[in-house]
Amino acid sequence: AQRVTQPEKLLSVFKGAPVELKCNYSYSGSPELFWYVQYSRQRLQLLLRHISRESIKGFTADLNKGETSFHLKKPFAQEEDSAMYYCALMTTDSWGKLQFGAGTQVVVTP
Amino acid sequence: GAVVSQHPSWVICKSGTSVKIECRSLDFQATTMFWYRQFPKQSLMLMATSNEGSKATYEQGVEKDKFLINHASLTLSTLTVTSAHPEDSSFYICSASLSSPPYNEQFFGPGTRLTVL
Numbered sequence: 001a002q003r004v005t006q007p008e009k010l011l012s013v014f015k016g017a018p019v020e021l022k023c024n025y026s027y028s029g030s031p032e033l034f035w036y037v038q039y040s041r042q043r044l045q046l047l048l049r050h051i052s053r054e055s056i057k058g059f060t061a062d063l064n065k066g067e068t069s070f071h072l073k074k075p076f077a078q079e080e081d082s083a084m085y086y087c088a089l090m091t092t093d094s095w096g097k098l099q100f101g102a103g104t105q106v107v108v109t110p
Numbered sequence: 111g112a113v114v115s116q117h118p119s120w121v122i123c124k125s126g127t128s129v130k131i132e133c134r135s136l137d138f139q140a141t142t143m144f145w146y147r148q149f150p151k152q153s154l155m156l157m158a159t160s161n162e163g164s165k166a167t168y169e170q171g172v173e174k175d176k177f178l179i180n181h182a183s184l185t186l187s188t189l190t191v192t193s194a195h196p197e198d199s200s201f202y203i204c205s206a207s208l209s210s211p212p213y214n215e216q217f218f219g220p221g222t223r224l225t226v227l
Contacts, residue, residue, distance in 0.1 A: 032214065036218075042220075043114075043203075043218045043219060043220045043221065044154070044203070044205075044218040045218065046215060046216075049215075086153060086154070090214055095142075095159065096142055096144075096159075096207050096214045096216070097144065097156060097159060098144075098156070098216060099156070100153045100154045101153060102152070102153045103152075103153050
């Protein structure tokens with residue numbers, strides 16, 4: 001069965017410090033991976049997806065098929081990055097369904 | 111960008127009553143909508159996939175007779191919680207997929223907080 005693991009429930013970092021959110025998945029086929037972000041009192045929104053290889057708000061994520069990982073990184077955290085981050089997996093046979101990880105709460109302190 | 115709305119944003123009802131939640135794609139057509147449930151400080155759990163003009167597909171463990179889904183048009187899906195009980199209290203979130211590329215991007219609604227007394 002497919003699975004998405006985000007091992008950290010909470011990440012607390014200082015402003016300006018690097019931040020890395022871990023995401024591992026289990027799926028034998030070709031996955032599509034996403035990072036979604038939910039700011040306080042706001043709806044879930046797409047941050048980035050691996051196929052676009054974009055950098056959004058300074059965040060990047062690289063799909064490592066060997067390690068089945070899709071870690072999210074930002075070199076210099078900002079206070080406005082404080083939010084809940086969810087890694088999500090879409091499989092080729094899921095008809096567009098997303099499977100979410102448990103989420104990581106990021107708190108950036110000044 | 112694509113906008114999805116939900117109505118109501120919150121609802122309180124008595125045990126045994128039914129509650130309908132609407133999910134609308136405001137500026138795009140969505141052949142597929144998804145319904146999620148989110149418990150406090152937990153992740154989103156997919157309940158069902160709603161396809162316009164056909165029956166919804168429910169995830170394992172989700173009672174289809176309790177959570178009725180109707181997707182009557184390309185811009186509206188409804189979730190009706192029938193004979194609600196306190197354990198149905200939760201945050202219900204819908205999302206909609208674009209009918210045009212990128213097909214598999216989901217846009218999320220703001221959620222509906224349901225409290226059953």
